[in-house]
Amino acid sequence: MHAGIDKKAISIGTFKELEEEDIRYLSKATAAEKFETITYLRECFYGHEATTGRLQRVYTVFKRS
Secondary structure (H helix, E strand, C coil), X not given: CCCCCCCCCCCCCCHHHHHHHHHHHHHHXXXXXXXXXXXXXXXXXXXXXXXXXXXXXXXXXXXXX
């Protein structure tokens, strides 16, 4: 995916058809293209900070018996 969504290209179909199209795209995509797609989706769902910020450290302490 590149600098955004092409609003001139509209695809209408069933969920199954669109899912198969996604699978075909990802099976042919290079690792860099897959990374760009994941980064784009992360920005869409979680905002710009999700791709530019650092990962949060989470510590979990378990009490051993």
